Amino acid sequence: MIPHRDDPVPGADAGRRAAGGAGVSADIAEDIAAAVEAGAEMLQEVCDRALEELGGTVPPTQLRALLIVDRHHRLNLGALAHEMRASNSATSRLCDRLQASGLIVRESAARDRREVVISLSDAGRRLVDWARGRRRRELARIVDGMSPAGREALLDGLAAFRAALDGST
Template sequence: MTVTSFRARPQPDEVARVTSTAAELLEVVWGRASTAPASASQLRVLLVLEHQDGINLRTLADCLASTPPSTSRLCDRLQAAGFIDRDVSPTDRREVRLHLSGHGRSFLADLRERRQQELQSVLNVMPPAKRAALLEGLEAFCDAASTQKRHETGADSRSA
């Protein structure tokens, strides 16, 4: 006779707490992979530009919840390091558009590769069934987060 372990469905607050802990540990694991010349703030800029190529400084500042002067200084450092490019908007000479440079793209690809290797070393010690469950849960999380983001973006564009 086999006794099946019964576990009540976890509540969202418990899952949020465990996910937060996992995210903190993920930062530690990713930190082992980082020989990055970019700070956490600079990395956020690169990731935003990767997904929103050609945005202006004000939009980037909004994405970072920062001020335009602080964001401009951050971009100055990234441009000096060769990670981003700036160009004048074809529609408004006063507006500067921001782009991830080839060097910035290479940097992100290399960083992702190193992070993936560090993650794989942790996942290798997990039992296969737990890895499968983690994958299923993370896929569902990504789907939910993407759906929420689309709804928020759609609501923002309708109210503008």
């Protein structure tokens, strides 16, 4: 069940307590982490709900792999396995299923014929575009219910979160 936007989020006031400092106390950092985790869980629920039409036809792991392939346009099996945080053999079996479903294409790399490069097929591209469109429409519906100040704060917070994430990798 998706929490209502007026439901309290654990640690939601932590951002106000931490404003103005580069470092935060361990307690405040823990409160903020709890709020981010709760938000991430709600966001995942919204995204999952948006894709319910897929049912069991494309399991979440397969869709995740397709989204990763799309983000990189083309990548080899090892890179996909790394992104999926899975073994090469498990990723290879996953790719077997995706290829059998007509969602990816595997080709030999131009510079090293032993390397296999994975890309989306036309059907895979349509599925990824459909899934992203569904998720974005659902998210836009929710964001539309926010105040202008809330939307601005969300954008600022997400930009800062992304910058911190980019700096930590």
